[in-house]
Amino acid sequence: MDNPLAEHFKRIGFRKWYERQLLSSHAHMVLAFLSVIAVVGAMEAFRTSEGDTQLANVLFVVLCAAIGAWAMRRYAFLLMRAEQAANQASCPDCGDYGRFHVVGHRPRLQEIDVRCSRCSRGWIFSTQP
Ligand SMILES: [Zn+2]
Numbered sequence: 001m002d003n004p005l006a007e008h009f010k011r012i013g014f015r016k017w018y019e020r021q022l023l024s025s026h027a028h029m030v031l032a033f034l035s036v037i038a039v040v041g042a043m044e045a046f047r048t049s050e051g052d053t054q055l056a057n058v059l060f061v062v063l064c065a066a067i068g069a070w071a072m073r074r075y076a077f078l079l080m081r082a083e084q085a086a087n088q089a090s091c092p093d094c095g096d097y098g099r100f101h102v103v104g105h106r107p108r109l110q111e112i113d114v115r116c117s118r119c120s121r122g123w124i125f126s127t128q129p
Contacts, residue, residue: 005085005127006105006112014089015098018082025078028071035068081129088125091116 008017039061046057089098096118103122104113112125 002107003105003110003112003127006102009100009112009114010102013098014085014100018086018089018098021078021082021085025075025082028075028078032068032071032075035064035071038064039068085125085127088123091119091121092123093121094119 005017012020042057042060042064046054046061049057086098089100090096091100094116096116099117100114101117102112103115105111106113110127112127113122114125115122
């Protein structure tokens with residue numbers, strides 16, 4: 001199976017996958033926040049430094065800003081993907097949330113065929129970004 005999302009759903013189930021996505025995305029948000037603190041600290045240190053130390057502070061600001069931007073982007077991506085999946089996780093018939101199993105997938109359309117674990121109703125789960 002070449003759809004990573006379908007593989008995760010099969011292996012650990014939707015609910016556990018969703019929980020892990022939220023934890024991972026918020027860890028990236030914390031990293032972005034720490035990067036902002038590091039940028040401010042390096043800017044403050046820049047004011048009192050001279051010569052090579054100033055250059056090191058500038059490089060540190062650039063590095064921390066890049067890490068912060070990457071972490072913020074990753075946070076948004078993981079959160080949006082988790083929310084997109086969560087919006088499709090309820091059974092159309094019985095409304096049971098997150099309790100389904102994967103029965104197949106369509107790689108070209110980036111869709112997963114799932115079936116409700118409670119009432120056996122099938123529906124299509126889109127994994128397109
Ligand atoms: Zn159902």
